[in-house]
Amino acid sequence: MDAWTIWLIAGVVAAVGELSTGGLFLAPFAVGAFGGALADVAGGNAAIQFIVFALLTLACFALVRPIAKRHLHTPPRLRTGTAALVGQNAIVVERIENDLPSGSVRIGGEVWTARAYDDDTVLEAGAKVQVVEIRGATALVAP
Numbered sequence: 001m002d003a004w005t006i007w008l009i010a011g012v013v014a015a016v017g018e019l020s021t022g023g024l025f026l027a028p029f030a031v032g033a034f035g036g037a038l039a040d041v042a043g044g045n046a047a048i049q050f051i052v053f054a055l056l057t058l059a060c061f062a063l064v065r066p067i068a069k070r071h072l073h074t075p076p077r078l079r080t081g082t083a084a085l086v087g088q089n090a091i092v093v094e095r096i097e098n099d100l101p102s103g104s105v106r107i108g109g110e111v112w113t114a115r116a117y118d119d120d121t122v123l124e125a126g127a128k129v130q131v132v133e134i135r136g137a138t139a140l141v142a143p
Helices: 003-021 027-041 046-072 081-085
Strands: 089-094 104-107 110-116 128-135 138-142
Touching: 003 027, 003 046, 027 046, 081 128, 089 110, 089 138, 104 128, 104 138
Parallel strands: 110 138
Antiparallel strands: 089 104, 089 128, 104 110, 128 138
16 A cells, blocks of 8 residues: 555545534544655655645644644633623613603613513603613513
């Protein structure tokens, strides 16, 4: 069996192992093995093939793996805009009764029009509530 075939098989085995584990450990070995196969096809002897394998593997570990690991451990996405208001505490500024068109709350220093999340709930001014949902420019709140 030719050396390039052995390198190719080793590369495929490492690549399949990487795909099944996802630990970003076997991928550099796969790249190095494919480089070793190319070195054999180009006419390099066994020492050249091994040097190409070692250099490509080390280069992948040095360059690619730290970047990939950083992307695997990214922090959770920050909520912005109106999505950041959901779950916030608020104070009722103007009485909230869903049968009437008025009602407002103060959320973090801003006054928002508001409705009760539950249609039967009436919230008096000064009550502490929590923002359950934002619909357009209206906060749906619950006690």
